[in-house]
Amino acid sequence: MSKRGFIVVGSTGSVGTQALDVLAEHRDEHRIVGLAAGSQLDLLLDQALTFCVPVIGLTTPPAGGETEVRQRLTQLAAERGIADPVEAIHLGDTAAEAVAGLDADMVLNAITGAAGLGATLAALDRGTDVALANKESLIIGGSIVLDAARASGARLVPVDSEHSAIAQALRAGTHGEVSKLIITASGGPFRGMTRDALRRVTPAQALNHPTWSMGSMITINSATLVNKGLEVIEAHLLFDIDFDHIEVVVHPQSHIHSMVEFSDASTIAQISPPDMRLPISYALGTQDDGTTKRLTSGAVANNWGQPMHWSFEPVNHLAFPALGLAIEAGRKARSFPAVLNAANEVLVAAFIAGDIPFTGIDKGLARALSAHQPAAEHTVDTVLAADAWAREFAAADAAEQKAAQNSGQKRGRA
Known part of the structure; x- marks a missing residue:
């Protein structure tokens, strides 16, 4: 039996490294034919040697370019006493796209943010199934990504735990029998806090998620519930369910x-402890015919012999208005989700830097979405233009918030 070929773009991030851990347990059936990363060259080279990968890509290369990459790779291979397996190296902004467009059975897109759109489209255009951890590429691309999948016959396979759970639960009935999708939210570290209290929370507090270990961007997005709004848009696009039949409920456990x-x-419902290796392994187990072969993931199952308590509560939309803003952007479609995503990335960075308060994130989002004028056509170019506009708008908004905050502090000391 021939091995199935996998490409992982965003291989040095949290999802990417966990995906490689899962694939390492199934080397008899799977092989890695391509890896791409952002700037973590040493880890990328370690992965390439460990999995004997022939093609790698790095979007932010070192100063010495390919010569430096090759020298470091040769040195590392010599230290391990093994041959250098890398045949091709792609560097620069389009490196992930170049790797994602190679021949493979599946591409796992684990790039963070809008930068993943090109890789998703490159894989779909090739006719390769995409295990989508990079929700942003589907959210901002919308119909562009769906049309590309339909044109080539490639599948979009969810990796987010929520969408993996929905995909598994949907196997219990037909599309016409679905009444509602219910997306659960942990509520983040600030569940139960008032709007006034949220104005004073710190980045360190926001980065302390109660149940998941994730990157800084997605952790802050979980705290604001922006991430849950993005997941509602993703669910709408993946499963063809209208927004009126998608509900978010807080489930802290x-x-x-x-x-x-x-x-x-x-x-x-799909139930398991919070461990991303489980939805990752479920996605990687998708076969060419669309069926799923469950792979052992390394995750530990619930201990049903121990007492446990699960609770549910409604979302406090007054305290966390970003969820509603995201859903409204999804309803408007076109380039509004791109504006939401891009502005959010800038505003979250400003919050982490201490330039704006936590509540300044959703305030800036509301202003960006209100000011946006979408183009008549929805194309990759108009999406990228909206993304650039939103980043500039959000940066200016964050600067204004910072100036107002500093002015208020000065008046308070006077």
Whole structure:
């Protein structure tokens, strides 16, 4: 039996490294044919040697370019006493796209943010199934990404735990029998706090997620509930369910990852401890015919012999308005989701830097979405233009917020 070929772009991040851990346990059936990363060259080279990868890419290369990369790779291979397996090296802004467009059975896109759009489209245009951890590329691309998948016959396979849970639960019925998708949210570190209290929270507090270990951007997005809004848009696009039939409910324990309610009032849930290796392994187990072979993931199952308590509560939209802003952007479609995503990335960075308060994130989002004038056509170029406009707008908004905050502090000391 021939081995299935996988490409991982964003291989040095949290999802990428966990995906490689899963694939390492199934080397008899799988091989890595390409890896791409952002700037972590040493880790990328270590991965390339460990998995004997023939093609690698780095979007932010070292000063010495390919010569330096090759020298470091040769040195590392010599230290390990093994041959250098890398045949081709792609460097620069399009490196991830070049690697994602290679021949493979599946591309796992684990790039963070809008930068993942090119890689997703490159894989789909090639006709390769995409395991999508980079939700942003689907959210900002919208119909562009869906059309590319339809044109080539490639599949979009969810990797987010919530969408993996929905995909698994949907196997219990037909699309026409679905009454509602129920996406669970942990509530983040500030669940139960008032709007006034949220104005004073610190970046360190926001980065301390109660159940998941994630990168800084997604952790802050979880705290604001922006991430949950993005997940609603993603669910709408992936499963063709309208926004009126997608509900978000707070489930602090993060064991029920999402649910599907059917027309007979039955609700099917996917349950497991919060461990990203499980949804990653489920996605990687997708076969060429669309069926799924469950791979051992290394995740530990629930201990049903121990007492446990699960609770649910509604979202406090007054305290966390970003969720509603994101859903409204999804309803408007076109370039509004791109503006939401790009402005959010800038505003989150400003919050982490201490330039704006936590509540300044959703305030800036509201202003960006209100000011945006979408183009008549929805193309990759108009998406990228909206992304650039939103980043500039959000940067100016953050600067104004910082100036107002500093002015207020000065008046307070006077």
